[in-house]
Amino acid sequence: MISNGNLRASLKDIVIVEIGDQMGDYAALLLAGLGAEVIKLEPQTGSPSRSVGPFASAARDPEESIFFWRYNLNKKSVILNFENPAASGVLKRLLAKADILLLAGEFPTVQHRLEQCGQIAEDNPGLIRCAITPFGLDGPYCELKSTDLTQMALGGIMAVCGYDPDKDGKYDTPPIAPAMWHSYHIGGEYAAIAMMAALNFRDLSGEGQLIDVSVQVLIASCTEIAIPTYIYSGETVLRQTARHAMPAVTQMRLCTTADNAYMLASLSPFEREERAFVELADQVGIEHVLRTAEYAELVKQDRRAALTYRNDLIEQVVASQPALELFERAQALGLAWSPIRRPEENLEDRHFAARGTFAEIHHPELGRHLRYPGTVATDGQAPHLDYNRRAPRLGEHTDSVLKWAGFSRDEIASLKQQGLI
Amino acid sequence: MANQENARPRALEGVRIIDLTWLQVGPQATRLLATFGAQVIRVEWRKRGAIDFLRYFQPFAPNHATPDGGRVQGAAPTQGIRGNYDRGAYFNNTNPGKYGVTLNLNHPKGRELLKRMVRDANALCENFSPGQMEKWGLGYEELRKLNPGLIYLQTTGMGKAGVYKNYVSYGPTAQAFSGLTFLSGLPEQDQPAGWGYSYLDHSPGYFGAMLLMAALRRQRADGRGAYIDMSQTETGLMLTGTSIIEYQLTGKKTQRYGNRMPYRDWAPHGAYRCVGEDNWIAVSIQSDAQWRALLEEMGSPAWARDGRFATAAGRKQHEDELDAKLTEFTVQQDRYDLMNRLQARAIPAGVVQRAADRFDRDPQLKARGYYVDLPHSEIGTWPIEGFPAKLSASPAYVGGLTGRAAPKLGEDNEFVYHDIFGLSRDELTALREEDVI
Numbered sequence: 001m002i003s004n005g006n007l008r009a010s011l012k013d014i015v016i017v018e019i020g021d022q023m024g025d026y027a028a029l030l031l032a033g034l035g036a037e038v039i040k041l042e043p044q045t046g047s048p049s050r051s052v053g054p055f056a057s058a059a060r061d062p063e064e065s066i067f068f069w070r071y072n073l074n075k076k077s078v079i080l081n082f083e084n085p086a087a088s089g090v091l092k093r094l095l096a097k098a099d100i101l102l103l104a105g106e107f108p109t110v111q112h113r114l115e116q117c118g119q120i121a122e123d124n125p126g127l128i129r130c131a132i133t134p135f136g137l138d139g140p141y142c143e144l145k146s147t148d149l150t151q152m153a154l155g156g157i158m159a160v161c162g163y164d165p166d167k168d169g170k171y172d173t174p175p176i177a178p179a180m181w182h183s184y185h186i187g188g189e190y191a192a193i194a195m196m197a198a199l200n201f202r203d204l205s206g207e208g209q210l211i212d213v214s215v216q217v218l219i220a221s222c223t224e225i226a227i228p229t230y231i232y233s234g235e236t237v238l239r240q241t242a243r244h245a246m247p248a249v250t251q252m253r254l255c256t257t258a259d260n261a262y263m264l265a266s267l268s269p270f271e272r273e274e275r276a277f278v279e280l281a282d283q284v285g286i287e288h289v290l291r292t293a294e295y296a297e298l299v300k301q302d303r304r305a306a307l308t309y310r311n312d313l314i315e316q317v318v319a320s321q322p323a324l325e326l327f328e329r330a331q332a333l334g335l336a337w338s339p340i341r342r343p344e345e346n347l348e349d350r351h352f353a354a355r356g357t358f359a360e361i362h363h364p365e366l367g368r369h370l371r372y373p374g375t376v377a378t379d380g381q382a383p384h385l386d387y388n389r390r391a392p393r394l395g396e397h398t399d400s401v402l403k404w405a406g407f408s409r410d411e412i413a414s415l416k417q418q419g420l421i
Numbered sequence: 422m423a424n425q426e427n428a429r430p431r432a433l434e435g436v437r438i439i440d441l442t443w444l445q446v447g448p449q450a451t452r453l454l455a456t457f458g459a460q461v462i463r464v465e466w467r468k469r470g471a472i473d474f475l476r477y478f479q480p481f482a483p484n485h486a487t488p489d490g491g492r493v494q495g496a497a498p499t500q501g502i503r504g505n506y507d508r509g510a511y512f513n514n515t516n517p518g519k520y521g522v523t524l525n526l527n528h529p530k531g532r533e534l535l536k537r538m539v540r541d542a543n544a545l546c547e548n549f550s551p552g553q554m555e556k557w558g559l560g561y562e563e564l565r566k567l568n569p570g571l572i573y574l575q576t577t578g579m580g581k582a583g584v585y586k587n588y589v590s591y592g593p594t595a596q597a598f599s600g601l602t603f604l605s606g607l608p609e610q611d612q613p614a615g616w617g618y619s620y621l622d623h624s625p626g627y628f629g630a631m632l633l634m635a636a637l638r639r640q641r642a643d644g645r646g647a648y649i650d651m652s653q654t655e656t657g658l659m660l661t662g663t664s665i666i667e668y669q670l671t672g673k674k675t676q677r678y679g680n681r682m683p684y685r686d687w688a689p690h691g692a693y694r695c696v697g698e699d700n701w702i703a704v705s706i707q708s709d710a711q712w713r714a715l716l717e718e719m720g721s722p723a724w725a726r727d728g729r730f731a732t733a734a735g736r737k738q739h740e741d742e743l744d745a746k747l748t749e750f751t752v753q754q755d756r757y758d759l760m761n762r763l764q765a766r767a768i769p770a771g772v773v774q775r776a777a778d779r780f781d782r783d784p785q786l787k788a789r790g791y792y793v794d795l796p797h798s799e800i801g802t803w804p805i806e807g808f809p810a811k812l813s814a815s816p817a818y819v820g821g822l823t824g825r826a827a828p829k830l831g832e833d834n835e836f837v838y839h840d841i842f843g844l845s846r847d848e849l850t851a852l853r854e855e856d857v858i
Contacts, residue, residue, distance in 0.1 A: 005647035010635040034635050053684025054667045066670070067684075070662040136811070139788035144764050149680055149690060150771035153703035154783075158692065159775045160617030161605060171699050174692040175773050176614045177680050178605030185660050189627040194810045194817075196634035197457045201432035201815040203638055209814035217789050217809040220779055224445070224618035225480065225511050230776035231804055232510035233480045233498040237776065242602060242615030243593070247480075247498070253593075254612060262613065264597040269474075331585070336578070336594040340613055342675045343600030343661035344668035351584040357655055370669050373658040376628045377651040378582045380561075384632060384649065 001381040008386035011036040014199065016100040017091075018075070019082075019113060021048040022181070023132045023215060024104025025071035026188025031100075031195065032074040033374070033385030039094065039401055040072065041080045046394045048105075056366075062394060063365075067181075069391045073361065073372060077392035078401045084420050088116055094405050095120045095127060099202075100195055104132040104187075107142045114210075127208040128198045132191050136214030146216075148184065152177035155219025160226050160237060160245035164252075175239060186222055187215045242340075251311045254340075255318035257326055262340040263318045265330070267310070274310075276333040281313060283329060284320050288313050347371060359387040395421075431458025432815040436637060439538050439545040440464060440519060443473040445619065446576055446592065446653060447548030448515050449626020454633065455518035455821035456808045462538070462837055463519040466526065467506075467830050475515060476506040476830070482513070482800035491801025492794075507799040507829040517795055517805050518821020521828025522837045523858050526557050530857045538842060539564050543640060544572035544633055551577050551587050561648045570646045572636040576625050580652030590653055592619020599657030600664070600675070607679045624656040681740065686733035688740045689715075689747050692773055695756035701773040702756045704747070704763065709733060714766040719750050780804075793819050795826040834858055 002008070012035040018028045019041045032038045040047065049071065050062035057064050078094075080087055095101060101117060103110045110131050121127050131137060134146040152158045158175040165171045194211045202208060220227075226237045229247060237245035242254045242264065253266035267273045278290050289295045290310065299306040318326060323339040330337040346352055359374030370390075375383030398421050402412050415421045436459040440451040443465075455461040465473060481501035485494055486508075501508055525531040536559075539545055545564065547554060554560045554575075561573040575581055578590020579598075596602045596616055606614030629651050636647040664675040676683070680691040680703070692701040706712050712733070716725050724746050729739045736743055751759065756772045763770035772778065779786055786792070789811075792804040805826055808817030820826075823833075838844045838858065852858045 003648070005636075005645060007632055007635050007639075007647060007649075010639050030631065034632075054663065055684075056670055066666045067663050070666055135785055136789055139785045141785035144771075145767050145769040146771065147687075147690075147705035147707065147769045149682075149705050150703045150769045153692065153701075153773040154771035156774050156776065156779050157617075158701075158703065158773045162614050162617070163606075163612075173607070174680065174694075175701055176606055176692075177703075178614065178616050178620075179601055179660065180604075180678070180682075181663075182620075182660075189624065189631075190810055193453060193627055193631050193634075194812060196631050197432040197815065197817070198812060200457070200634055200638060201430070201812075203641060204432075204434055205430065205814070207814050209812055211813075212811040214785075214789060214809065216785060217791050220783075220786055220791065221806055221809040222618070222620070222623055223776070224622075226618070226776040227780060227806060228510040228514045229480045230496075230780055231492065232482055232496055234496040235480070235498055237617075239617050242613060243617075244619070245617035254615075262597075264593055264602065264615075268591070331588045334589055336589045336591050338590070338594040338597040340597045340602050340615075341600050342603050343658070343664045344675060346598075346600065346658060347665060347669070351579060352655075352658075355580055355583040355652070355655075357652075357658065370666055373655070373662050373665060376625070376656045376659055377632060377649050378580060380582055380648050380650055 003379045003381055006379045006382060007034055007384040009035040014100065015039065015098045016102055017041060017094055017098045018102040020102070020104030020110070020132070022052055022067070022071070022104075022184050023134075023187050024102050024191070025049050026184055027130070027132065027191035027195070028075065028102055029071050029073060030188060030192040030385075033387055035386070038075040039098075039397070040075050040077050040392065041094075042077055042394060044079055044081060050394070070372065072391035073359075073387040074389050075392055076397035076401055077395055078398045079395035079421050081420050084418065086418060086420055090402075090415065090420060091117060092120050093407070094401075096124060097405055098127065099199070100128045100130060102130045102132070102191070102195075107133045107135065107137065111137065121208070125208055126202055126206060128195060128202065128211065129208070130191055130195050130198075130211040130213065132187055132213040132215065134214070135216050137212045141216070148181055149177050151183040151215055151219055155183070155216050156223045156226065157182070157219050160223050160239050162239040163241045164249060165238065183215050183219055186218045187213065190218045251307055255315045257318055257323040257339070258320060259322040261323040263323055263326060263337060264340060265314050265318050265337045267314070267335075273335060276335050277314070279333050280330060280335065281317050284317055286313065286316050286320060356383045361387060361390050363390050429818065430815050432812070433457040433459040433634075433637070436460065436544070437542045438462065439535070439542045441545065441547040441549070443548065444475060445515060445622035446625050447546060449623050450574060450576070450629030450633065451519060451546050452515060452517065453626065453630035453808075456817045456819050457815070458818075458822065460822055461519040463516060463521045463828060464524045464535070465521065465830060467523050472506055472830070473512065475512040476509045477501065478509060478511060480510040482508045482510055482803070486800040488798055488801055491796070492803050494801070510803075513797055513800070513803060513827045514805055516827035517819050517825065518823055519828055520823060520833040520837055521831060522834050523831035525857050526559070528855070528857045530852065530855060532557055532559060534838075534852070534857065535559060536564070536567055539571065540567050541842070542568070542571070543637060544574065546574040546629065546633075548576040550589060551581060565646060568646070570640050570644045572633055572640060572647045572649070574629050574633050574649045574651060576629060576651040576653065578653045580655060581650040592622035592653070595621040595653040595657055599654045600661045601657045603675065604661065604664070604677055606677050608677060613677065621653050621657050625651050625653045628656050686737040688733070688736040689743050691744055693744070693748050693751040695751050695754050695759060697756070700756045702751060702759055703771050703773060705769045706736075707769070711768050712736065714768055715763070718762055718766055722750070795820050795824070797826040798829050798832060831858070
């Protein structure tokens with residue numbers, strides 16, 4: 001049931017023209033989920049993200065990039081040969097009907113496109129232009145080369161992620177970029193926020209604007225206590241296995257369950273959590289001295305030893321139970337513990353089934369549906385984001401979109417003859 | 422309190438948010454809304470058991486920091502000052518630009534006052550444990566009776582709808598469940614490395630701000646409200662789509678790949694040790710041209726003429742040997758010098774920067790004006806992390822309407838209750854005496 005307050009069509013009045021690479025895919029995907037019409041303009045060879053794996057077949061065909069599929073649901077694809085000088089004329093007519101122009105790519109390319117569209121923006125003062133580049137449109141690094149990995153390094157996330165140092169405090173493992181493509185993810189989320197703010201501003205003022213998104217700065221904005229710790233105390237946080245980077249190495253929280261899965265299990269400083277853990281240990285029959293005078297004395301005498309004792313006990317409790325059973329027992333007691341799942345383990349989870357988390361997307365070419373993670377929130381009944389169409393095939397909507405933009409059948413035929421579309 | 426910065430045009434002009442959030446995952450959304458010019462009123466209670474954990478979570482401002490000073494007085498590690506909840510550094514960075522009031526929601530008059538505020542607000546945000554607002558009689562269904570156009574953003578670990586609606590979660594819990602923790606780290610004989618911070622304490626805030634701004638547009642147009650049941654875990658699942666689709670097509674279980682790129686013949690592709698303690702550089706070679714440029718930079722060593730490294734596919738196939746050989750070179754190099762030399766040859770390379778590198782040295786972050794000095798009424802002026810993108814017509818300003826970093830506990834009681842909501846000074850005095858504010 002979809003309530004009156006559901007947001008799935010809240011951007012149905014918005015048209016976004018998207019040009020560029022994988023730094024922009026996710027941002028436009030998010031707004032498409034709220035009902036915005038996203039028109040992806042692609043060169044004849046396809047957008048760069050069509051060449052990002054994994055692929056659905058060994059052929060590595062641009063139509064078979066799973067990466068492209070995932071980040072381009074609901075969108076329409078129009079071919080436009082940007083190198084042809086006449087491309088500006090087509091762009092102009094498309095942008096006259098657009099609310100947002102989203103550009104993503106390396107600085108020189110995006111700068112060139114902004115110049116190409118400069119006059120168009122002047123003619124359409126309500127147009128919001130959002131430029132996503134590796135470092136931003138200005139500054140000494142703006143022309144540097146980058147990949148997702150080097151961005152995660154310079155932006156600072158890698159330095160806080162990885163494995164524990166050895167007993168002497170030395171690291172024999174490298175810093176880790178957590179998950180792939182995370183720079184695109186942060187970039188997409190922030191660009192979507194900035195575009196939403198710009199739409200709000202346009203509603204108030206009628207004015208469009210230029211949004212200049214630097215992926216490096218976005219990553220830098222997302223390292224939690226690393227920066228405040230340095231600014232206020234001068235200390236550097238240390239990366240450590242599966243837990244927060246802190247100025248000192250903390251207690252391990254990764255434990256192994258009876259069925260040999262990893263479990264994230266620890267207790268926060270809140271007393272209620274220790275009480276809940278005692279209950280859990282009692283339930284599973286592990287003997288202990290927590291919440292006795294003996295333990296209170298140990299805490300008083302040697303806090304670190306007391307923590308180690310408690311931590312060892314957590315490991316014993318976890319080792320005594322299979323993951324799913326332990327997860328449900330711990331949660332029933334209010335302990336925020338979780339098994340470390342592979343993403344696909346959530347496909348069959350009854351919680352996500354109840355929420356409608358996965359969108360069923362039909363792939364006619366495959367003759368089947370695939371389930372995509374499709375929302376982050378519900379209205380209490382149904383998801384706020386709505387994905388209902390697979391990613392477009394290259395140029396699938398060229399004719400229909402140009403027709404919508406006011407091009408006649410003859411004009412479209414002529415553009416095709418010129419090799420423009 | 423006004424300054425030049427906050428006189429600029431604002432994207433969320435005239436928007437009022439009642440902010441009942443705490444920790445990181447809730448305040449992230451309202452931080453963004455304040456940055457775009459919404460009037461964010463942060464509601465807290467001053468009793469020890471109710472105070473936001475971040476107010477007494479390290480790091481703290483040094484004990485010597487005074488209201489008219491700040492970072493100019495120097496940084497120093499400290500355990501904080503017992504009983505003083507206004508010196509939390511991370512709290513200060515998490516809650517700039519917001520007004521701060523105290524309000525006792527366990528008191529009936531406190532709940533009445535909250536209702537009065539909600540009647541005249543655009544939105545309310547909270548991330549209490551599931552069910553807390555209903556216990557107070559302040560759940561969405563109750564509040565919408567007072568204000569049918571209200572936008573209510575509730576953030577929980579799993580989401581309020583569904584089987585696990587009462588399950589509890591911190592960022593790391595949601596990360597583990599969603600698959601994000603699994604995805605980070607060296608291949609599977611090693612443990613997952615997980616995340617050194619809680620991305621899922623940020624992402625729901627990003628989505629919260631995004632959806633709330635979508636709802637604000639509609640509220641402005643037709644007066645409709647919205648209930649947003651934000652799930653921390655789902656915001657993580659959104660990032661795992663490629664793995665999930667690949668699994669459905671091939672049945673192949675998700676793997677992790679350290680810093681390598683499994684889907685292209687890009688090698689070397691990783692973090693390489695440099696001169697100095699725990700110093701590293703990330704290098705990504707994407708083409709033969711970049712590989713040849715790297716060889717030239719290394720002085721065309723003999724090992725590189727090994728036929729195994731002649732093609733991209735060969736380099737990918739022998740990545741372990743390649744990484745070992747490249748490391749023999751990088752361990753003798755200064756990390757920044759090497760980055761500059763590689764970049765001069767158009768090779769993607771970046772130093773693995775620590776906080777000090779980013780704050781003191783990074784010329785790009787400086788040029789972009791990312792760190793913004795903001796005053797705090799107890800600990801003085803400190804650099805606060807700004808909004809990481811530039812908007813030309815309605816610039817984001819992390820100082821929000823207050824022009825300040827985070828509020829002290831109850832700092833704006835007078836302004837909010839008297840100036841905005843029209844309570845008389847006598848009423849305020851009485852409420853204070855009754856332990857309501």
